[in-house]
Amino acid sequence: MRGFLLKKKDGTGIVLTRDGLFMQGVVGEAGATGEEVAVQPILKRRIPPWMVMAAVVLACVGFGVYRLAFPPVFAYVALDVEPSVELALDSRLVVVEQRGFNAGGKRLLALEDARGKPLEAAVSGLLQRAFSEGYLPDGQDHVVLVAVTARGEEKRLDTETLACLVARDFPAVRGGVEIVAVQADWSLRQEAVRSGLSSGRYLLQRELEARGLGVVPGFLREESLQELEEKQGVTVAALVGDEGSVLVRLGEDLSGTETGRGLFFAAPVPGDWIGSGE
Amino acid sequence: MDDAALQKLVNRARAGDAEARNRVLEACRGFVFSVVGSYCRKPLAWGQDDELSVGLMAFNEAINRYEPERGVPFLAFARLVIKSRLANYFRQENRHRKVSSGAEISEELLQNEAAVAWEEFLWQNVVRDRAEEIEEYEAALNEFGISLEELVALSPKHRDSRMALIKAARSLAAEKKLFEQSVAAKKRLPVRDVAKKTGLSPRAVERNRKYLLALAIIFRYPERFIYLNSYINKVG
Numbered sequence: 001m002r003g004f005l006l007k008k009k010d011g012t013g014i015v016l017t018r019d020g021l022f023m024q025g026v027v028g029e030a031g032a033t034g035e036e037v038a039v040q041p042i043l044k045r046r047i048p049p050w051m052v053m054a055a056v057v058l059a060c061v062g063f064g065v066y067r068l069a070f071p072p073v074f075a076y077v078a079l080d081v082e083p084s085v086e087l088a089l090d091s092r093l094v095v096v097e098q099r100g101f102n103a104g105g106k107r108l109l110a111l112e113d114a115r116g117k118p119l120e121a122a123v124s125g126l127l128q129r130a131f132s133e134g135y136l137p138d139g140q141d142h143v144v145l146v147a148v149t150a151r152g153e154e155k156r157l158d159t160e161t162l163a164c165l166v167a168r169d170f171p172a173v174r175g176g177v178e179i180v181a182v183q184a185d186w187s188l189r190q191e192a193v194r195s196g197l198s199s200g201r202y203l204l205q206r207e208l209e210a211r212g213l214g215v216v217p218g219f220l221r222e223e224s225l226q227e228l229e230e231k232q233g234v235t236v237a238a239l240v241g242d243e244g245s246v247l248v249r250l251g252e253d254l255s256g257t258e259t260g261r262g263l264f265f266a267a268p269v270p271g272d273w274i275g276s277g278e
Numbered sequence: 279m280d281d282a283a284l285q286k287l288v289n290r291a292r293a294g295d296a297e298a299r300n301r302v303l304e305a306c307r308g309f310v311f312s313v314v315g316s317y318c319r320k321p322l323a324w325g326q327d328d329e330l331s332v333g334l335m336a337f338n339e340a341i342n343r344y345e346p347e348r349g350v351p352f353l354a355f356a357r358l359v360i361k362s363r364l365a366n367y368f369r370q371e372n373r374h375r376k377v378s379s380g381a382e383i384s385e386e387l388l389q390n391e392a393a394v395a396w397e398e399f400l401w402q403n404v405v406r407d408r409a410e411e412i413e414e415y416e417a418a419l420n421e422f423g424i425s426l427e428e429l430v431a432l433s434p435k436h437r438d439s440r441m442a443l444i445k446a447a448r449s450l451a452a453e454k455k456l457f458e459q460s461v462a463a464k465k466r467l468p469v470r471d472v473a474k475k476t477g478l479s480p481r482a483v484e485r486n487r488k489y490l491l492a493l494a495i496i497f498r499y500p501e502r503f504i505y506l507n508s509y510i511n512k513v514g
Contacts, residue, residue, distance in 0.1 A: 004509045006412055007426050014426045020440040020493065020510060022429035034408025034505055 001025075005037045015039050073097065075150035075157055076189055077119065078198035079126060079166075081142065082135045082224035083108040086198055093119040093156055101198045102222045104135060119156070124169040131171035135224075138173045143225035143236050146181040147200035149189045159183060159245040167247045179247045182240045197221055207239040208232060281351070281508055288352050291341045299341060303334070309353060310337050312501040313360045329364060336363035343397060350404050351508035353501070354411075358403055362396075408505050415503055418495050422465055424488045432489050444510070446476035446483075447490050451497035462498075467491060 003015025003023060013027035015037065023039060031037035074091040078084070083104035088097035095114045100106030112129035114122035130136050144166055150157045159181035166179045184192070184199035192202030201220055208215050213232050220228065229235050237246045284305070290298035307324075314333035315322055322330055340356035348355075416426060434440050451457060453475050460468045467487050473480040483490065493510070500507040 004506065006416075014430055016506065016510065018509060019437055020433070020444045021435075021437075022426065022433040022489075022492075024427075024430045032405055032409070033412050034405065036509070 001041075002036055002038050005031050005033050005035055008033055012042060013037070013039065070096075074152075075148060075154065076199065077123075077149075077157070077162065078145075078147040078184070078192075078200045079123065080145040080147075080198055080200045080225060081130055083126075083130055084198045084201060084221065085109055085114075085126065087114055087119070087122055089119055093154070095119065095122045101196060101201070104222070105198075108133065108135070120165060120169075123165055127166070127169050127171060131173065136171055136173055139175050140173075141176040141226055142170075142173070142178070143229060144170070144177065144179045145200040145204070145225055145236055145240075146179065147184040147189075147198065147203065148181070149184045149186055149199060163245045163247045177247075178235075178237060180237050180240055181245045204228070204236065204239050207241075208234075211239075285346070285352060288341055288344060289346070292344065299338070302341060303338060306337060306353075306356070307334070309356070309501050310334050310360065313357050314364065316502075317361055317364050329367070332363055332367045333360045336360040339363070343400075345401075348401060348404075350401075351504050354404065354407065354504040354508070355400075357501075357504060358400055358407055362400060362403075411503060411505050415496070415506060418499075418502075419492060422488070422491050422495075424492055428488060429492055432486070434486065434489065442478070443486055443490055444493055446472075446478050447493035448497050449476045450490065450494045457494065457498055461491070461494070 001017060001023070003017040003021070005013050005015050005027060006022075007014040008027060008031065011026060011029070012024060013031070014022060014024050015027070016022055023041070025039035025041050027037045027039050072090070073088045073096065075089045075093070076086055077089065078086040082102075084101040085105040085108060086099045086101065087095045088099075090096050095117050098109050098114050100109045108126060108130055111133065112125050114126060117125065127136075136142055146159075146162045146166055148157050148159065148162055155161060163179045163181040166181070167177070170177055170179070182200065182203065184203060188202065189199045192199045195202055195205075195217075197205065197217075197220065204225075205215060205217070205220055208220075211234070213234065215228070215232065219231075223231075225236050284302070287298045287302045287305075291302050310333045311322065311324075311330065314329050318327075318329050324330055336359045337356050340352070340359040343359065344352055344355050346352075419425065419429075434443060450461075450472055456468070456471055456475065460466065460471065467483070467490065469480050469483045469487070472478070472490070473483045476483070478486075496503045496506045496510060
């Protein structure tokens with residue numbers, strides 16, 4: 001192809017062909033600007049192998065640096081009282097991400113940022129903050145649901161260990177406390193996130209539906225688990241079945257006498273346990 | 279008058295056809311005026327300014343000296359001769375004021391001896407002249423925010439599309455009022471007006487805005503972009 005040479009640099013040039021095509025290509029050394037010259041389209045240069053290797057190494061290093069800066073999530077721990085929150089943990093069980101599923105959860109995380117803290121410190125901080133913000137009123141019974149989704153075996157993420165962790169850090173309020181900890185697999189967690197619920201509350205929704213006990217999604221998301229139990233007439237422990245771990249602390253009696261405050265008893269979860277207080 | 283018709287007349291004029299020569303001179307008075315005006319950079323008027331007479335004589339001289347086989351468009355060669363003669367004219371004007379008549383004679387002799395060399399020098403100047411024209415074209419494009427590299431990417435790949443756009447660019451360039459008032463002055467392309475005048479759809483005008491402008495500039499100012507105009511004028 002021939003064209004009127006408009007620009008020339010390093011063996012290539014821009015030409016205008018007679019039929020109006022502005023084209024870039026390889027031009028001869030002899031051609032001067034303004035002359036009609038032959039032009040060859042620029043062929044895509046073959047990338048030298050060393051450059052490919054360098055790119056691969058660079059990509060690997062980059063990925064490594066990225067992983068250092070943003071480690072992959074090893075486990076998720078969802079914590080539900082009235083606020084509903086989820087903590088994403090790396091393999092050291094340090095919180096790398098956090099999420100609030102309802103208004104209370106978002107507010108709680110805004111007040112108590114858990115990111116960068118070890119799981120134990122994060123749970124403790126959130127429970128203390130929930131108490132100080134009035135989410136765990138004194139003199140009432142409370143239900144705490146902990147759902148854990150982990151990639152591998154980790155003793156610190158056993159349901160029993162988690163239930164004990166919550167029990168240890170639960171504020172010293174008057175009233176009974178029931179802590180239910182369950183395992184949730186990854187697919188369940190994904191479905192829960194898609195529904196805008198924590199894994200624990202999503203599990204409850206599924207179990208309620210299975211028992212023909214419909215619940216308004218907004219109510220399930222926003223209200224405390226204690227209220228949910230009262231409204232549905234079924235305990236959280238009964239709903240999650242025998243796969244979870246349950247710790248129960250008895251509350252004060254009416255005369256104000258402490259009945260084992262600070263002392264939790266492990267209780268079995270009866271599979272057919274329907275109705276609270278039964 | 280298009281390139282081919284002008285070339286024919288020039289050939290006839292070179293062969294001694296006086297009528298053809300007169301027609302070329304008449305047809306190209308505007309060209310001579312434009313070249314002399316841009317060289318002198320001052321307002322000129324026929325019959326009042328000697329520079330225009332010098333330019334017209336130089337144009338006539340260009341008809342005699344033109345060699346089609348060199349592959350240079352006639353108007354480009356004529357522009358070179360005019361500029362060269364104007365340069366001589368201004369040089370002589372300055373010297374007339376400074377030197378005696380004896381010196382003028384020896385200068386004239388020297389000039390006669392150098393006439394042949396001058397002609398060759400003139401042809402060699404074509405290279406520089408072309409380069410200057412392209413620089414001027416690139417500068418004109420830059421005024422519209424267009425670069426040559428962009429045009430490489432924006433040129434339609436299909437020949438039929440380019441032919442249609444070349445035709446449209448010619449129509450746009452022929453619309454003197456529209457081009458000077460909207461395009462040249464405001465540095466923008468009034469899409470609807472251009473679509474109406476060129477017969478293209480507004481979408482096609484908008485999509486090929488820079489390409490259309492790049493070509494219309496060449497066609498609108500043929501006396502400035504002689505080489506480009508001559509090159510692309512041979513199609514479409």
